[in-house]
Amino acid sequence: MRFLFKTDYDDDIRLFPHSGYVVSYGLLLAALLIAPYVLSSYLMSQLVFVCIYATVGVALLILTGFTGQASLGHAAFLAIGAYTAAYLQKYNVPFPVYFLAAGVLTGCVGALVGFPALRLQGIYLVIATISFAFIVEEILARWESVTNGNEGLRVKALSLLGVTVSRDSPTFYFLCLAVLVLTIVGTLNLLRSPTGRAFVAIRDSETAARSMGVNVALYKVKSFAISAAITGLAGVLFAHKLSFISPEMFTLQLSIEFIIVILIGGIFSLHGAVLGAIFIVMIDPFLTYLKDDMPGVIAGIAATFGAGPATAGNVQSKVAAFASLNGLKGAIYGIIIMLFVLFEPLGLYGRWLKIKLFFQLFPLYKRATFKRQKIYVKSERNR
């Protein structure tokens, strides 16, 4: 067990509290940098999606995890970023310009959504953001002169400094990774400065935040704008990765996936966004496996236990029918959310912290360490 002996205020401010962090994050970064030369192109493609989802996850964490404003409308912000890129690309606007333009525009839209959200709380805010997402989806489908309606838009490969970067190239992966890392560093910086603390204050008690001089309305709008802007930037990368965008890609399901990212990853730490993104991106290959291989495997198991070929074939077709049921994905998402909320509200990162502590304190670990007692019921009068 390591004891930190703090001698300076910098010890509390710096991002890496001790050398162990530098080593482990350095190794992680090195692994990520050599990944394109080691991993298969399929896994690289998944890794790019992890980066994009994690960026959105960080954005959503700022709003939902740290400011306490739930949003089910982030697919719409992603869509605005993606369509801005696709539209500006048609007029030969260079990548850095439309990348930033998408961020700025989405940030402005986010601020506009933030204003009506000032008066809403909890479930009502969720409904408001869902309706915002529906409005955006509808606009994308109807505003054909700009969005080409339901036919969708092609997105050309991006060109950076005169070089064309294909969506499967290592350069594109490095770009996504850089955006993710910069987003995380910027967010960490924010969280250790007055703005980040004001966000957390609003999440935990608006009344107290106000009485400490925090302009609650201003900071809520700021949080919405920052979160939306980051999501817009991720949207540009998303559009390039898919090379084709249409309104039905940015549905409620996508917003729910983003919520799953932070809920499963862990809502109190930025680690959660990354872990949750890995989880959600990797669940697709798992579902494909379920569909393609599972029936055969189960039939094989049935055969080894003495089932005749007819029964085994029957089992195989039954399992295949189940695995290709419509909406199975949504059902699995739902079950996962429920299980996590019930049994691991701190998410994957919370589980990781527990495992880490188990080894640090071995054999003295006790489960009660992470048990939170509610010893005082807060008054709701001043809301």
Place this chain on the structure above:
Amino acid sequence: MSYFRAENLSLHFGGLKAVDAVSFAVEKGEILSIIGPNGAGKSSIFNLISRIYRPTSGRIFFEDQDITEQPPNDIARLGIARTFQNIELFENATVLSNLLVGRHRHSTTQLWQELLFLPGVRANEKVHRRRVEQVIEFLDLEPYRDKLIAGLPYGVRKVIELARALCSEPKLILLDEPSSGLNVEETDDMSFWIRDMKSELGVTVLMVEHDMSLVNRVSDRVIALNYGRVLATGSAAEVQQHPDVVAAYLGA
């Protein structure tokens, strides 16, 4: 001119007069206690000052400035900090970040500077930390510095709330029942701290309190309220002897 002044302050909820034409003044550097039975309007006065409620009528002046129409977050910027009767801390944050939120009114950095964590932001953070550390030392909170609020005992939370208010370096501090829920020793500590706040930090204190021993020990002056009206004003002993006050507490 008084340091802080409430003039004919009223707060009506329909027909209920929670605060009814209350006038009082606080002199710079004094400890003024407001006492009264439950529902007398004490906490309502605090909520009027910190603008959680809008007064039905009347005006509030601080340092000769009319603050009746100021938005709630500007009240803290003017140098009026408060604590809450039912603790309002930031539950899922550490004690340190709770106290640093108290420094919010002194933060001057812009969003873009904070995103990049420029040297100026770091320097500001250190100034904030130094001030917070002084308050931690003043209130003996060293053991709890890095603890989460959720999980701390009630008595400690009460002190942390006081600390958070002090971190904003207030000129006037509003204490809403500082001793409620505290045991005898903790109440003793609280009374020393309130006196020290006045003598060492030069903070003016306006306090709502039920514990008469605490009121007697620390107050320079006392105001007694009942049904939203002022019954008596004066020293602790004078007010407690006042026939209307006796009647309000014990029944006529």
